[in-house]
Amino acid sequence: MSTESYIRRPNRPLQVYAVIFLIVLYVPILFIPLFSFNDSIYVRFPLEGFTVKWYIELFQREAVWNAFMNSVRVGAVVAVLSTALGIFAAKAITRYRFPGRGPVVGFIMLPLVVPLIIFGVALLVLFSQMGVPLSLYTVTIGHMIVCLPFSIATLLPRFEGFDPSIEEASADLGENAWWTFWRVTLPMIFPGVVASLMLTFTVSFDEFIMAFFLTGTQPTLPMYIWGQLRFPQEFPSILALSSFIIAASVVIVFIGLWINRGAHFSTIKGDDR
Amino acid sequence: MSDQALSPPAASASPPPRATWFGRLIYRSEAARGFALLSPTLIFMLVALLVPFMILLVMSLWTAVGFDFDTTLTVNNYVQATERPIYGALLQRSLWISGIATVATVIVCYPMAYYVAFHVHRNKMLWLVFMTMPFWTSYLLRIFAWKVVLGYEGVINSALINVGLIDQPLEFLLYSKEAVIITLAHAWAAFAILPMYVSLEKIDKSLLEAATDLGDGPVMRFLRITLPLSLPGVISASLLIFIPTTGDYITPALLGGPDGAMIGNLIQKMFGPINNWPMGATLSIILMLVIAFICVAFILMTMFVRRRIS
Numbered sequence: 279m280s281t282e283s284y285i286r287r288p289n290r291p292l293q294v295y296a297v298i299f300l301i302v303l304y305v306p307i308l309f310i311p312l313f314s315f316n317d318s319i320y321v322r323f324p325l326e327g328f329t330v331k332w333y334i335e336l337f338q339r340e341a342v343w344n345a346f347m348n349s350v351r352v353g354a355v356v357a358v359l360s361t362a363l364g365i366f367a368a369k370a371i372t373r374y375r376f377p378g379r380g381p382v383v384g385f386i387m388l389p390l391v392v393p394l395i396i397f398g399v400a401l402l403v404l405f406s407q408m409g410v411p412l413s414l415y416t417v418t419i420g421h422m423i424v425c426l427p428f429s430i431a432t433l434l435p436r437f438e439g440f441d442p443s444i445e446e447a448s449a450d451l452g453e454n455a456w457w458t459f460w461r462v463t464l465p466m467i468f469p470g471v472v473a474s475l476m477l478t479f480t481v482s483f484d485e486f487i488m489a490f491f492l493t494g495t496q497p498t499l500p501m502y503i504w505g506q507l508r509f510p511q512e513f514p515s516i517l518a519l520s521s522f523i524i525a526a527s528v529v530i531v532f533i534g535l536w537i538n539r540g541a542h543f544s545t546i547k548g549d550d551r
Numbered sequence: 552m553s554d555q556a557l558s559p560p561a562a563s564a565s566p567p568p569r570a571t572w573f574g575r576l577i578y579r580s581e582a583a584r585g586f587a588l589l590s591p592t593l594i595f596m597l598v599a600l601l602v603p604f605m606i607l608l609v610m611s612l613w614t615a616v617g618f619d620f621d622t623t624l625t626v627n628n629y630v631q632a633t634e635r636p637i638y639g640a641l642l643q644r645s646l647w648i649s650g651i652a653t654v655a656t657v658i659v660c661y662p663m664a665y666y667v668a669f670h671v672h673r674n675k676m677l678w679l680v681f682m683t684m685p686f687w688t689s690y691l692l693r694i695f696a697w698k699v700v701l702g703y704e705g706v707i708n709s710a711l712i713n714v715g716l717i718d719q720p721l722e723f724l725l726y727s728k729e730a731v732i733i734t735l736a737h738a739w740a741a742f743a744i745l746p747m748y749v750s751l752e753k754i755d756k757s758l759l760e761a762a763t764d765l766g767d768g769p770v771m772r773f774l775r776i777t778l779p780l781s782l783p784g785v786i787s788a789s790l791l792i793f794i795p796t797t798g799d800y801i802t803p804a805l806l807g808g809p810d811g812a813m814i815g816n817l818i819q820k821m822f823g824p825i826n827n828w829p830m831g832a833t834l835s836i837i838l839m840l841v842i843a844f845i846c847v848a849f850i851l852m853t854m855f856v857r858r859r860i861s
Contacts (some may be wrong), residue, residue: 289670296666297661303685303740306696309706321699322709367592374585382589386596391791393798393842395815398834399822400603403610403832423599426592477687484689486801491822500691507695507805513830517699520692531687532680539676 307524310491314517321513332518342519345502349483352498356421357479364429365467365476373431390427397423398491405492412494420488425478432477432538436470464475469537476534480527499523562840609816611832620829628833635770636815638834642841645813648728648803649796652735653789659736660743661785665777670753686741694802697734699705701806703723726808734806735796743788750784751777786853814838 317327336342371378371383389397396538398420405416444466464471486500491502503519506512568826580702586593611628615622632638637646685693700706702722708720754777762772800815807813814834820830 291668292662292666292670295662297624299663300681302738303682305838306700307685307688307693307735309699310692310696313772318691320704321702321706322704323706324709325715363592363595366588370585374581374588376585379585382593385600386592391794393795393815393838395798395800395818396839397600397603397606397836398817399831400607401599402822403828404603407606407610419599422595430592430693480687484687484691486689486691490819499687503695520689520695524688524692525716527688530686531684535680535683539680550841 309515310524310525311521314514315523319514320518327364332514333522336510336515336518336522339515341502342499345497345499348414349499352418352421353479353482355418356482357475358427358430360422360478361433361474364433365471367426367430368433368437369463370371372434386430387427388430388523389423394424394487395491396531398488400455401488402491412492413537414496415492415495416492417489417498419491421482421485424485425481425487428481429478430475432458432474433467436467440466473534473538476530476537480530480534484523484527502529577714607832607835608830611836613829613832615827615829618826628830629837631830632833632837638814638837639815641812641814642838644728645797645815645838646841646845648731648811648813649735649799652732652739652796653793655732656736656743656792657747657785657788657822660788661747661781662741664744664747664751664784665781668748668754678720679745683741690738691801694734694805697730697737697823698725698805703728713730723805726811728807728811730806731802731811731813734802735799738802739792739796743792747784747788748780748793750781754780763847767859782853784855786850790846794846797842798838 312325313321314332315328315330316325317329317331367386371379401416401420401423402412405412410416416431442481443464445458448462449455484500485498486504489498489501490504496504499519500523503516506516560792573641609624611618612624612626614623614625614627620639641729663682667675667682671678690715697852698705702708702726703720703722705725707724709715712720758780759772767775797813798815798818800813800819803811803813803816804819807816818831818838821827823829
């Protein structure tokens with residue numbers, strides 16, 4: 279490709295900028311695990327020595343375990359429900375032309391952009407007017423709103439990437455809609471489904487704004503952290519807990535994004551050419 | 552008869568002709584099938600988004616009386632919101648802070664998106680994953696990280712004192728508008744890159760070659776081809792950051808102090824300690840209207856500018 283060479287020529291300043299960008303993007307977050315191993319109650323330089331006592335102390339706290347289990351339960355339910363709904367919705371959006379498709383899709387994707395505080399407050403008002411007590415169920419409903427658009431956005435490229443005639447062939451060969459879905463559609467979109475499950479779980483596990491308004495007496499993990507931020511002496515254990523959450527999120531999201539990487543490319547490449 | 556046929560159990564139990572009426576609708580009409588598949592999601596979203604929003608709208612016309620509500624409809628809250636300067640000032644500051652954060656994020660992220668779109672040829676996916684990964688980690692914790700960095704005894708201050716550059720911690724770092732802007736820009740950077748990357752990636756490289764062949768240098772080539780063609784990505788990135796940050800309340804609550812408080816904090820307080828839900832509802836509605844108005848104005852403006860350019 280010699281004709282492209284002057285465009286493809288490496289751009290040294292831009293390369294340096296990119297590396298600095300990534301460093302600045304990650305360094306603030308990395309201070310959290312760094313100081314979580316620091317043997318001091320203060321978060322400041324110089325570091326005073328290596329310790330894992332904050333982690334050990336954390337494991338002995340019942341409140342942390344309760345909050346953790348609350349978050350996992352909500353996250354698992356939200357992941358399964360929003361992915362299941364997301365599969366139907368993504369299929370409907372890619373396969374069928376129906377009136378009002380654009381506005382309907384826009385409406386479903388709304389939570390991606392509208393400030394979540396408004397939805398959180400609105401749901402709070404709804405629940406209180408209906409007399410529904412705040413609990414993990416209300417948090418789950420709030421998280422579903424946040425996670426559904428993510429699930430659909432993850433699954434859409436998968437449906438766009440595979441040929442509908444494969445499904446038609448299965449129908450022609452005598453499978454009914456149910457078995458066509460299990461034996462043809464699901465295997466084809468499977469990486470997207472796994473990615474959607476993992477991403478929505480993480481989003482729910484980390485979500486704070488909705489949980490802030492909708493949590494009852496049982497806190498989720500981010501709500502627990504928020505509650506502890508007031509106490510300076512709790513700072514190191516919060517750092518330890520945060521490090522754990524960040525590590526878990528990064529691992530889950532990386533696997534999810536990596537499994538689904540093919541879809542990403544095919545849409546970006548297939549959009550215009 | 553029609554609702555008998557519509558409900559599935561009745562349809563399956565009834566004699567064949569009526570069952571096929573429902574079946575025929577589903578199998579013949581593409582629109583019906585599309586809606587049927589979409590309906591669980593759509594119904595959920597209608598119940599969980601639209602209904603609460605309507606109630607919020609109604610509640611904004613109520614008045615708080617102690618711990619109860621006076622449910623006679625009145626626009627008193629809206630009148631108050633326009634008359635008392637604190638609301639306007641907070642709203643103005645929120646728009647200002649998130650406006651600056653948006654501009655900063657887009658300017659900082661554009662070169663990055665450009666780099667990955669044009670200069671990364673191997674492991675492109677890995678770059679994209681690494682750039683967007685922070686977006687998926689907890690928002691609360693990313694903000695918390697900046698509290699650690701900017702704090703009175705935080706990373707920057709203690710490091711500078713250790714090196715000997717300053718004796719006293721710099722107080723302006725935490726609890727200021729600047730802290731909020733820096734944190735917002737950092738927290739939303741990963742979100743801003745994707746739309747810009749997608750629109751840069753779509754640009755047909757032969758257009759760039761054509762521009763070069765016709766005598767444009769790198770700067771003119773960028774200004775006349777790359778920038779205008781990537782404008783849709785820039786616009787959607789701006790909106791994707793501006794809209795959610797305007798209503799943010801975690802960042803100002805953790806890092807803003809009194810100078811950096813935003814409208815989101817007041818809304819949260821109305822539903823919490825102040826306990827004036829109708830006023831909180833009013834402020835939420837006003838916030839949404841203002842954001843919608845600004846976005847429409849922004850989109851119209853960019854459409855106008857683009858038409859003038861091309």
